[in-house]
Amino acid sequence: MKDIWEESDLMGMGQWDVSIQMCGEKLREWDAKVYKKVPRRTNWLKRRLERLTNMRLSRGLVEEIREVEEELRVLRRSQETAAWQRCRPFVLRDGDRNTAYFHNKATERKKRNRITRMVDKDGVMKEEKEEIAEIVVDYFNELSTTSRPQINIDDLGMINKCVTEEMNTELDNMFMMEEVKAGLKEMHPCKSPGPDGLPALFYKRYWDLIGAKITTVVLNFLNGGQMPEQLNYSHVVLIPKKKDPTNMKDLRPISLYDSIVFVRANDREATVNADILRRYEGLSGKKVNLDKCETSFSNNLESNIRESTKSILVMREVEWHDRYLGLPTLLGRSKKVSFASIKDRIWKKLQGWKEKLLSRDGKEVLIKSVAQAIPNYAMSCFKLPTTFCHEFESIIRKLWWGSSGGKNGIHWKNRGFMCRPKVEGGLGFHNFEAFNEALLAKQLWRLYSQPHSLLARIYKARYHPHACPWEVGLGAAPSYAWRSIMGARQLLIQRVRWRIGNGKCINIWQDRWLGGEGSGRVINPTRLLHENACVSTLIDENNGCWRDDLIKEVFFAVDYERIKSIHISRRLPEDKLC
Template sequence: MEGEEQIGEMLTCCYSNLFATVNPTELDSVLSGVQPKVSDSMNTELLKPFRMEEVHIALKQMKPDTAPGPDGLPPLFYKNFWDKVGREVSEAVLSMLNSDNILIAHETLHYLKTKRTGKTGYMSMKLDMSKAYDRVEWVYLEKIMERMGFDKKWINLITMCIRSNTRPEVQAAIKTFLGISAIQRYEQYLGLPSLAGKAKKKSFSLIKERIWKKLKGWKEKLLLQAGREILLKAVIQAIPTFTMSCFKLPKGLISKIETLIRKFWWGYRGEQKKIHWISWGKLCQPKKEGGMGFKELIKFNDSLLAKQIWRLGNNEGCLFHRVFKAKFFPNCSVYDCEVSTKGSYAWKSIIQAKHVMELGSVWRIGDGKSVKIRGDRWLPQNSALKIVSPVAVLPPGAMVCDIIDQKEHQWISKLIAQEFLPYEANIIKGIPLSDRNIPDKQVWHASTHGVYTTQSAYKLLALAERNKVPTCSTNRSSSNIWREIWSLQVPYKVRHLIWLVVVWEKDAELMKCTRHKFSVFADLLELIFSLRDRTDVNLLCIIMWQIWNRRNSARVGDSIVEYHHIRAKAEAFLLDFQTAQVLEQRDLGTAGLGVVIRDWRGQVVGALAERIPIPKSAATVEALACRRALHFANEFRIREFVCEGDAEVIIKALLSMEAVHPEYGHVLQDSLVLANGFKVCKFVHIKRVGNSVAHFLARRSKSGMSYRFGVRPFLRI
């Protein structure tokens, strides 16, 4: 699709089909079975004036901890302070926001502003997009409400709410009565700038003002740093999220926002300044590396914008993709397009985040026809992703399909051994292939399900930057001390104090409580953690916290607890938190598949044991075993089949029809296709103890044993 006229026709056609009526005529036959359900008393109740109590009832039905609204407060706040804010909330009008609408509207307005040629002028009209009732025939709604017995006044009220076409004479009357004229330009659309000119910092300054108002209201509450951390992460850093998903915020504005956050974190009061004991970069590191896990807004902004690129590359049916593809990348994918100087600021913001996609996207091999052997990222995520072996037999521009036997759907082992280094050859042969000639697909290797997530992209960006900074081999951030601190079964404020003291690495009064000599507190803490089997570490940390509080009380002249009473007080204060850690282990070397087929009496009538090159995850082995079991059952022409497995993640994925995992998603798709060939096929999860025979066969096959037998007389159709 090329040219302004074709794009305009496409938009017109889309909305014409979306909102136009088909003028249904035979509604009586459709509604003949609808019986009246609404009584006179129900109509009387419906037609009563709306009351503030009804709004309160609706609020009570909301979950208290759902995502906060534009004001940053969850429903729990309004439930607790309804007596103070109820009247204002009852009169408020809430609207649902949609980033697609914003991006399309921004691009449209940018085009109207920059158009300088031609004799034909254009105008824009602000409409509510994609309302659910616009997808339903309005005359059908009226007729079915009549059949159900709704009062005519109620039907008229509902009709007024859903119809969006105001007659011209009504518009003229309203403008005359109010003394207003048609708006020539919208400064904002859905809370964001309709146009972003050169003064971009000014266009987005409202974000800083909202954050400042929030922080200013919290300063008088004298929160502990543990409380400040929760507020900063849950509210403050969430305020610019919606804007950052559509636009790249200026670095100067982000710097000012992060300055406000840092001041609040370190307890600024008015003009009073306080020392920033730890750098902002350190605070933004993950907790397991010694930081507090705050977000660096520049990286978070890029990760949000990269999600729009992912959507443009994977949601080809949506209007967002169709509009932007027609204008910016009509002859290629969004991953291959270049930045257009004529694009709006929204488009320039999105496309500059391509480096994020290049960091985390990888090809999942199907038929191999779209992926270059050298240059593209297609190796499993635990390896180097790109081929490093020098060119040997194949030409430099060879595709992955050149090393796949398309008929047998297997790797050409001999050619792979000639072309690649031994370790890369083993990795390639361990990549599972589909039984069908499906196309290659780009997936997101940083998430477990192969779909782009903002969180995983942010982690990739942060990790890439940290890897650029050289560190010494004895850097404490790489040790287990941080994990030990945050896994303590003590109140959060105690863990926070222990973390802060370790980061500062200052001598404290706590050092006087031991006969050992340590240069920093972290050394003492590591000794305590090493004695976990003989020491109640949680109680010791509570005692340290009590000693610190005693020191602070004595410093300001408050009453203090005697040292011999501290242990008893710490024991009373200690809460019984529960934590658990599950360590996953997997075998190295080859992998084994084990399959057992039983008849309705439980008798074994078929068994299989095969050895395969091990993939990069145990889940992939389980997916391959499931597919092999379906093939094995199909060989015996079984019509009704129950597939039992002890891999819960695989069984759940098959039951939910989710087959998008970057490594084994296509294997699950093969299994679902095979399952459709049976008269009855069910997937059931069982415990390992119930699958011990198949597990035994799989383990034996790893040592080189291949086994297969079947008793056909028991397996008749």
């Protein structure tokens, strides 16, 4: 590598881009001459090893077998590494070491991501690579061309200042070479190589050799504003919104802005909303794509108001927004229909894998890292139907036990064994119904522990304005999301404990405030102290400690020891749930 870099540097007359380009070409030549011979060498070593193992053993033969096995191991490892880099399976980074699997994964990904045809702005289908590239470039050129908007300086006053003077001073400091190297270290080694085909791994591995020249180019841009044109070359990364996209509107750049706005359906609010979008365009320099904007109305809205509002917003009308952030915006009576897409995603994800390409360990990683992760977001927001959860588990069991071609493999263990934790001798797969409840209980805990979040403030105003979120009922006409979260209330109540501060919020007889195993409540019957007595009654506020004589008089020995084991802060802070 040192020879290649020095030669390319000399021939490129010190120009960094020429050096990088020539270095890449030399590496590709080396790959064709040396690495492409690895499969042939591997096959030859396999045959050699087979012949040696059939011969009469001797000391020299054993040593030769070891040498052949070691070289074979090194070559196989290099093939697997190359296949892994080509595949870039970041989810399965600790999974199979099966080269066939990696090759098939890369082939399927390449086939799925290939754009074979595209409709231009005149509606003509194009299939040539050059024509497709021209359509993409024209689309983004038009999208990025400024319309010279008029900016109202007064609008800038509505933007809150987030950068302090100290922060601004620090941002104005000159960039240093250490920061360039630190930025490189944070980059994933094999993600998103540029047009030169060299991933970040190349720059990391040979930084001592090429770092000085690369650092000079980067600092000249960051500190001096000198931007070489070729440094701005990049790949356009697109995300399809549907299968087999043929129009640029069916693809979107990797940077996304998901937004949903609620307004009353009248001319005044529609005009204000349109004005806000116009001001946003002027201040941000970004054009709102009205072709991708949609509006929907409630069913009881009069048609004339509907038409008037649409004409002001200049957006197409839809009956409802089918999905928002991957979740259904409206839930009908049949929850199975609403969440059917989640089941389909799991099924399609697992159907694309050939059983012969995955070992047992590989299947486990696939199930736990991919299949079980798909419904996580939906399950943290909604209670999925029980039948759905069982169907998820059934799909996973079929993959695990080798069901294929319409034939079910033998299930040697039942569902309980598969969902049992590994420390208890099981396989550690999800019990989806229990996991769903746990995620919803976690969501309920967030409403309590993060009361200033937007979601917590909305729920508090709607359902529990004067109480803790799990101390109220469902309320009038509750949403399915709120009913789902409240369905996990009992699970949270059983496990939540009070952390004692001043004790004024904790009922001695009813609340869970004792540590250790068990319910967390005192086992004493109510006596001497009234039923609404608080823990603060048992605390000496002057000295910040327990009132030992009172506790010994009121409680049994078991409760006495558990209470005395709780540390009391002399500051007597507020009580907290934990």
